[in-house]
Amino acid sequence: MADLLSNTDKVSFQNSVLDLFDTFSRDVTVHKEPQKKIISIDAHLLPGYDESSRPTNIEYVPRSSTFKAIIRYDRKQSTEAEAWAGISIPQGEVSIKVKEEAKDYIDNGTTEKIEIDGKSFKLVSNSSVKDYFGMKMYLYYVEEVS
Numbered sequence: 001m002a003d004l005l006s007n008t009d010k011v012s013f014q015n016s017v018l019d020l021f022d023t024f025s026r027d028v029t030v031h032k033e034p035q036k037k038i039i040s041i042d043a044h045l046l047p048g049y050d051e052s053s054r055p056t057n058i059e060y061v062p063r064s065s066t067f068k069a070i071i072r073y074d075r076k077q078s079t080e081a082e083a084w085a086g087i088s089i090p091q092g093e094v095s096i097k098v099k100e101e102a103k104d105y106i107d108n109g110t111t112e113k114i115e116i117d118g119k120s121f122k123l124v125s126n127s128s129v130k131d132y133f134g135m136k137m138y139l140y141y142v143e144e145v146s
Contacts, residue, residue, distance in 0.1 A: 010133040017132045022097075026117075027095060033110040034060040035084035067102035070097075071116055094121060094142050103127050103138040113145065121144050 005013070037059045076092040094116065098106070106114075107127065111118045121142035130137045 014132055014135045015107065025070050027066050028069045029064050029066045030102070030106055030116040031115065032063040033112055034062050036073060037061050048063045065105055067097045067098055067105070068100065069096040094144070096142060097130065097137050097139050097140055099137060106140065114142055
């Protein structure tokens with residue numbers, strides 16, 4: 001059975017999707033769990049004997065990387081006030097669509113937060129694949145954290 005679209009049509013469609021992505025994508029910064037770096041090892045440390053039980057020989061090295069993503073805010077963005085805590089909790093869905101390089105970075109290890117438009121978001125979903133005739137992009141849902 002013949003395809004409705006030729007290979008040329010499929011490549012043209014993929015190029016159009018890439019043009020849309022390049023035109024409307026913005027930077028998002030993905031922050032990973034910091035890497036622990038041991039500064040020095042004190043073999044003579046005996047906690048409780050005039051020494052600190054929490055040695056300061058570990059340094060945390062922040063890890064983050066910036067990627068392009070198409071960001072979509074749901075039309076029903078609102079805030080819910082919590083009177084007992086005195087804060088407002090952001091409600092609503094935000095999705096980001098990224099290329100494979102960003103997906104691999106997000107999925108590898110623990111992602112602590114994603115910065116979008118100067119705000120912090122947490123992942124609330126795994127990636128779902130969006131296939132454009134063989135070219136894949138990945139969709140994540142995120143939720144703002146206050």
